[in-house]
Amino acid sequence: MVLNTRLPLQADFLIIGGGIIGMTISLELKTRFPDASIVLLEKEQQTGQHASGRNSGVLHAGFYYTANSLKARLTREGNRAMTDYCIEHKLPINRCGKLVVARNQNELAGLHELIRRGGVNRVDVYLLSASEAGEIEPKARTFEQALYSPTTSTISPVHVNESLYQDTLLAGIRILTGTAFISSKGSEIKTSKGMISAGYVINAAGLYADHIARSFGFSKDYTILPFKGLSLYSENNAESFRCNIYPVPDMNNPFLGVHITVGVDGVVKIGPTALPAFWRENYQGLDNFQFSELIKILGMEARLLVTNNFRFRKLAMEALSKARKNKLVLLASRLAEGVRQKDFMKWSRPGIRAQLLNTKTMTLEMDFCFEGDDRSFHILNAVSPAYTCAFPFSKLVVDEIGRRLK
Numbered sequence: 560m561v562l563n564t565r566l567p568l569q570a571d572f573l574i575i576g577g578g579i580i581g582m583t584i585s586l587e588l589k590t591r592f593p594d595a596s597i598v599l600l601e602k603e604q605q606t607g608q609h610a611s612g613r614n615s616g617v618l619h620a621g622f623y624y625t626a627n628s629l630k631a632r633l634t635r636e637g638n639r640a641m642t643d644y645c646i647e648h649k650l651p652i653n654r655c656g657k658l659v660v661a662r663n664q665n666e667l668a669g670l671h672e673l674i675r676r677g678g679v680n681r682v683d684v685y686l687l688s689a690s691e692a693g694e695i696e697p698k699a700r701t702f703e704q705a706l707y708s709p710t711t712s713t714i715s716p717v718h719v720n721e722s723l724y725q726d727t728l729l730a731g732i733r734i735l736t737g738t739a740f741i742s743s744k745g746s747e748i749k750t751s752k753g754m755i756s757a758g759y760v761i762n763a764a765g766l767y768a769d770h771i772a773r774s775f776g777f778s779k780d781y782t783i784l785p786f787k788g789l790s791l792y793s794e795n796n797a798e799s800f801r802c803n804i805y806p807v808p809d810m811n812n813p814f815l816g817v818h819i820t821v822g823v824d825g826v827v828k829i830g831p832t833a834l835p836a837f838w839r840e841n842y843q844g845l846d847n848f849q850f851s852e853l854i855k856i857l858g859m860e861a862r863l864l865v866t867n868n869f870r871f872r873k874l875a876m877e878a879l880s881k882a883r884k885n886k887l888v889l890l891a892s893r894l895a896e897g898v899r900q901k902d903f904m905k906w907s908r909p910g911i912r913a914q915l916l917n918t919k920t921m922t923l924e925m926d927f928c929f930e931g932d933d934r935s936f937h938i939l940n941a942v943s944p945a946y947t948c949a950f951p952f953s954k955l956v957v958d959e960i961g962r963r964l965k
């Protein structure tokens with residue numbers, strides 16, 4: 560829906576990016592500063608077209624993360640807030656829970672570490688025997704024990720995004736779709752549709768957040784490395800799984816490994832992949848091709864292949880092998896009985912993770928990152944589970960902005 564044909568000349572707060580983070584920050588700003596004029600810029604014709612509309616829709620519980628991380632602080636609270644939002648707005652939610660299953664003795668140590676982290680992060684997690692796990696999900700395959708998380712659920716990101724879009728309009732926030740941020744000079748912001756004078760700028764541009772931050776003098780040590788996530792879904796297996804099933808993750812890897820999820824409609828998905836993407840919006844074929852991005856990303860990946868930081872070579876080789884349907888099915892079949900190739904033939908809509916790379920240390924940032932001052936604020940690593948965390952995440956951002964404006 561295109562609502563505005565003319566640009567406002569001035570905004571007290573200008574938010575760049577109409578994903579879940581941009582929308583929830585605008586709502587939080589409106590609650591705290593009801594008289595302020597708030598404008599949200601979105602380059603696409605609709606909000607929620609990138610990661611926020613293309614993710615797995617899992618409300619994570621918060622037991623993966625180390626206690627000192629922002630992810631640990633925000634996931635438990637975010638899970639509760641998003642659950643309440645879905646219930647209040649009558650949006651679909653499948654409170655299916657999740658099992659983390661072990662393949663062998665070695666993985667039991669990882670499982671116990673997750674139980675420990677869950678305890679420290681005050682998240683409900685239970686260590687079950689294999690037979691207890693079988694009562695929750697008869698198809699689950701595990702070695703001796705499994706972790707059960709009752710508060711993990713699945714939601715429909717498309718429904719949540721649409722509902723938030725309506726909330727922002729009702730709150731009196733101006734959303735300018737089809738309007739891209741181009742550059743900034745002091746408080747003057749150049750957009751694809753003209754100039755806006757902004758009191759304070761908040762950059763929530765996902766895959767382009769680092770790029771936009773640089774035009775404000777930030778993100779000097781970072782670049783975004785895009786990773787593509789593809790899942791396979793089953794048209795026959797609807798409602799055949801009771802809960803989500805995940806492997807014990809490699810704690811040095813930012814991704815959780817191939818897993819099985821049950822959507823709000825009962826549709827079962829396996830995936831996602833974590834393939835290096837060659838440009839930021841490299842969803843399919845040559846769509847949104849950007850030559851300069853290709854050169855820069857290939858350069859970064861070549862450096863990583865040489866240095867082999869965070870075992871990038873192994874990560875890349877594994878990622879490439881998972882791009883094959885039979886490999887994804889094989890990995891998922893280690894988690895549960897009855898995962899057969901013939902049921903999982905269709906690729907779902909791809910999503911791309913805006914993973915931040917520290918270019919000084921050549922390591923991936925594992926936690927959410929912010930930079931900013933009294934003129935602008937930049938959200939640099941809103942990776943998974945930022946969707947789950949969106950409400951408390953936005954409160955934290957507005958607190959941080961308040962501190963910088965004092």
Ligand SMILES: Cc1cc2nc3c(=O)[nH]c(=O)nc-3n(C[C@H](O)[C@H](O)[C@H](O)COP(=O)(O)OP(=O)(O)OC[C@H]3O[C@@H](n4cnc5c(N)ncnc54)[C@H](O)[C@@H]3O)c2cc1C
Binds near residue numbers: 944
């Ligand atoms: C495959 C995959 C699976 C995931 N699964 C989960 C999950 O199960 N649970 C979970 O909690 N999280 C998950 N995530 C993570 C989650 O989707 C993201 O953390 C979250 O959506 C980030 O939201 P965002 O608003 O920062 O980014 P986005 O949704 O990408 O929004 C950024 C917006 O900025 C706009 N923009 C960019 N440049 C400009 C510009 N110059 N001018 C104007 N607008 C601009 C873009 O068009 C876009 O709409 C997953 C992500 C992926 C990719």
